[in-house]
Amino acid sequence: MSIKNESNKMVNGFPCKANVSADDFSFAGLANPGATNNTFKSKVTGANVQNIPGLNTLGVSMARIDYAPGGINPPHTHPRATEIVFVLEGELDVGFITTANVLISKTIKKGDVFAFPRGLVHFQKNNGKNPAAVIAGFNSQLPGTQSIATTLFGATPPVPDNVLTMAFQIGTKEVQKIKSRFAPKM
Amino acid sequence: MSIKNESNKMVNGFPCKANVSADDFSFAGLANPGATNNTFKSKVTGANVQNIPGLNTLGVSMARIDYAPGGINPPHTHPRATEIVFVLEGELDVGFITTANVLISKTIKKGDVFAFPRGLVHFQKNNGKNPAAVIAGFNSQLPGTQSIATTLFGATPPVPDNVLTMAFQIGTKEVQKIKSRFAPKM
Amino acid sequence: MSIKNESNKMVNGFPCKANVSADDFSFAGLANPGATNNTFKSKVTGANVQNIPGLNTLGVSMARIDYAPGGINPPHTHPRATEIVFVLEGELDVGFITTANVLISKTIKKGDVFAFPRGLVHFQKNNGKNPAAVIAGFNSQLPGTQSIATTLFGATPPVPDNVLTMAFQIGTKEVQKIKSRFAPKM
Amino acid sequence: MSIKNESNKMVNGFPCKANVSADDFSFAGLANPGATNNTFKSKVTGANVQNIPGLNTLGVSMARIDYAPGGINPPHTHPRATEIVFVLEGELDVGFITTANVLISKTIKKGDVFAFPRGLVHFQKNNGKNPAAVIAGFNSQLPGTQSIATTLFGATPPVPDNVLTMAFQIGTKEVQKIKSRFAPKM
C-alpha cells in the first residue's frame, strides 16, 4: 500500500512515495553500538518508519539496545507492540510483569531470544562486567515507548506531587527529589 | 460468533455458549459504589467478559470507578484498550502522559467525558471534598490493567532492587521502604 | 498516532493535530439530558471523533441517550460497533435480535449494564413513568447508526414502494402512510 | 492456521482439521438456482465456513441469490461483512441506504458488479420479467444476515407491539397484521 504512482500522497500519517528504491527499505544506523555514557548507561536506537519510510503500513520495526556494564533499559512499556529480543552480546537480566502482578524474569545471554508481551511493563539490566546488546523486533511500524520513571517524574508539565506521593506511598520531599533527577533537558 | 449450537465449545479462551439468554449480556454489579476504604481510597469494578459472558469476541467492556475524597486511581496502563470515561458525580483531576512525555491533564466534573489513549499511563485523582465516580468504556472485552507502583514495587517475585534504584534514581533503602508498602496481600 | 509534529496532516479522514491539548480529549456535551420533545421522545447525543478530535484512530466513543416516559430509541443498528450501556436513571426495556431471529430482551434499571452485539438490530424503550437515561460505550471512534424505520421509510430518495410492500407484506397505501410520517425534514 | 497436525482441535469455534483435502475447500451447492417458490420469490444459498470447512480463519465467503420475476431479497444487513455482487443473469434494482439516510440505488444487469458497504441496510429486487441471479462475495467466513422485517416482526419471542407501533408510527392492529405474516415456521 505504500507504493503508489501519485506524488504527495500521505497514508497513515506518513508519505506514500511515488518512486521507491531500496534505500526506502533499509537503514544502516544499527550497525554500531549507541553511546551509553548517560544516566541509565544504555541506549535505544530505533529502526522504524521514521527512518525506514517503506515500513509505512507494514506493521514491523526493529531497534538496537546497548548496555554498558551496570546499564539498564529501565521499566517501560510499548503501547502499540509486542517486543522480542535477540542477544547480540553479553548477558542481561530481563523481566516483565503480568497483569496478575507476577514477575516473569530470566538471565539471558548471547544468542538467546526473549519475548515481552504487548503493553506490559518490562526491563533489561546488564549485571555483567561486559557490554551487552540486543536486537529487538516489534509488530508495529512505530511501537512508541513510555519509560515509567521518566514518564511519571519527568513529564512536562509535571505530574502533580499529590498524585505521586499517593501512588508510590512516599512523601512530597521524596517525590521532589526524584523529580529533580528527571528534570527535562537534563 | 459467541452464539453457537454446539456445547462445550470455547472461542478466544472463553465459553461459546449453546443457549444464551439476556443474563449473558447484562450485569448489575456497577449499580452501587465500590468500597473505597483502602490505600488508594478508590475502587475499580469491572463489567467485562469475566462477568458478562456474551461479550466474548465483541471487543467492548465497561468499569465503574469510585473515589472517596482524596482518593486516587493511581498511574496505570491498559495494555489492550483505549479508555473513555463519563463522570457520574464529583470532580476529578485526570491526566495521561504522551510518548513525547507531555502531560495532558484537566479537571473534569459531573457529566464530562475524557479519553485516555491506548496503552498510555494515566490517572484520576479526586481532589474535591465529595465522593466522585466515573463509568469507563473500553474497546476490549478484557482490557487488563497494570498499576505502575504496584507492578514495580509489589510484584511476586519482587522486581530486583537494583532495577528500581537505577530506574527511579533512588537508594536501596528508599526502594525497600516503598516495597514494604506494596507487599502482596497487604 | 494522532499526535504528530507536522501540521495539516490527515489520518483516517480526520485531522492529525500538531499540538494537542486536554480539550482535544474531552467533551462536556453529555452533561445534561438531551431534548426529548420529538416523535420518539428520546435523544441520542454522541461523544465521538466528531466532537473529540483526539479519539482519531483510538477505536472508542460514547453517547448519552435520554428517554422521556414512553420514549423509545427505535430499532437500529451500528454498522461499525458493539454497544454497551450503563443506566444512569430510570428503567428501560431493551433487546436485540440474533441472526437466528431470537429476541434477547430484559428490563434494566439504574446501575445495570447491557451489551448489544456488533451490527445487530436493537432497541431501548422507557415503559416507566419517569425519565430514563443511559451512557453508551462503543468500540469505534464513529460507530454510525441506521434507525431502521427512518432508513426504510424516510430515505432520500425514497426506497421504492414495491420494495417495502413486499418486504413488510403490506399494501402500497400502508407504505405511503408510514412514509408520510418519516418524510425528511419533518 | 486451519491446517494442523493435531486432531480434535478447534480454532475460532470451528474444527481445525488434521488432514485436509480439496473437498474442504470446495462446494458444489451454488451450481443450480435455489427454489424461489416462497413469500419473497427469492433464495439465498450460502457457501461459507458452514459448508466449506477450509474457510475457517480465512475471512471470505460467497453466496448465490436467485430471484423469480417480481422476487426480492428484502432489506437486510450483514453484521460482519461488506458484500459485492456479480449479476449472473437477469436485471435487478438494487440499493443501500447510507448512515446519512441517502438511498444509493441503480438498475444492474447481467455482468454488472455492485458493492454494499459493511453493515448498511440493502436490498435487491427483480422488477424484470425473467429470473435473475447473482454471485455475492463477502469479507467474512460467515457474514450473518438480519432480514429487517423478519427480524422485527417475526422474532421469537416477539418484539413487543409498543416498540413497533412507535418505531413505525402505526397502530397495534397494523403491527399485529404484519406480525401474522412473519409468524415463525410459516
Next chain:
Amino acid sequence: MSIKNESNKMVNGFPCKANVSADDFSFAGLANPGATNNTFKSKVTGANVQNIPGLNTLGVSMARIDYAPGGINPPHTHPRATEIVFVLEGELDVGFITTANVLISKTIKKGDVFAFPRGLVHFQKNNGKNPAAVIAGFNSQLPGTQSIATTLFGATPPVPDNVLTMAFQIGTKEVQKIKSRFAPKM
C-alpha cells in the same frame, strides 16, 4: 468511512469523496470475457478500488478470469487476500500448495466454488476443449498479484541469474532462455 462531507480528502491512499452516487459502487467491466489471445491464453479483469471508488476501506473486491481452451492462470499469490472463485462456465483444474508443501487440487466445473487461502501459491488451468471463466471474490479492496514466473524471470531490473540458477537448480543458459520469454513489454 468513504462518504464524507469535505472535499479533496484522502483516506487509505484513495479519495474519500464528498458526494457519492451509485456509480461509485458499481462496475460494468466484468460483463464480457477478457481477451485471451496472449501467452497464457487467459485474462484477469479486476473490479477493485481502482475502478470502484466506493470500495475504499470496505475490504472486498472481485475479478473475472477468462481462460481459452488450454489457457492457464499461472501459479501466483495475492499478498493481501484470500480468494474464492465461482465457475461461470467450463471446467478448470485448480490447486494451491500449503506451507507443508502439499498440493491441494481438484477439477471444478460450472457452478463449483473453490477457495485459495491467503498468500498461498495457486493456479487454474483449463484442460478442457471449451472456454472457461470464473468470478473471484477477495477480502481486500486491492489484493495485489505476484505471478511467480513473471516475477522471477521478468522483473525490472532482472533478478540476478545466480539467484535463479541456484533457486531452480538449473544452468545459466536455461535461466536466460526462460528470461527471454518473460522480457518486459513482450
Next chain:
Amino acid sequence: MSIKNESNKMVNGFPCKANVSADDFSFAGLANPGATNNTFKSKVTGANVQNIPGLNTLGVSMARIDYAPGGINPPHTHPRATEIVFVLEGELDVGFITTANVLISKTIKKGDVFAFPRGLVHFQKNNGKNPAAVIAGFNSQLPGTQSIATTLFGATPPVPDNVLTMAFQIGTKEVQKIKSRFAPKM
C-alpha cells in the same frame, strides 16, 4: 490472553497455559549457526510460537538465517507477515519484487537492516567469501513460508507438468529435470 487460570485451554490453535514461566517466553535455539551443508547452503531456524509457547496471540516471532559462502535463501514468500532483517555478520545481496514487477535490491552488510513487505517474493544471497547470518523479525507468531521452486517443483502430489511448462514457458523435459532436483525427501 495467553495466561489463564484454567488448564487444558486452547486459544488460537495453541495451548493457553495455566502456569507460565520465563521458559515459555524464551528460546536458546538461535545462538549457534544452523547447518548449511545442503542444496541451498543456507539454513533458517525459527523462533516462533512452535518453540516459544508464550508468543501465542502476541503477533511476533524471529528467525536466524545462516548462509555459507555462495549460499542462498531462495525466492520465497511469508503468507502472513512482513519481515525485517538485521545482518549479524557477512554481506548479502537481498531483494524483493513489487506487485508492479519491480526488483528492489541492495547489498547489505553487517549491521544493516532491510525490510521485505508482507507477502512479496524475496530472497537473500551470500555472494561473499565468508559466512553470513541475519536475525529476522516477523509480525506474526507463525509467519509460514513458501519457497517458490520447492513449492512448484517439489510439492506432494506434484504440480502437473503442463501447469509448469506453460507457466515457465519451458518444455516437459526441462520441467521433469527441475522436478527431479526437488523430489521430496531428497
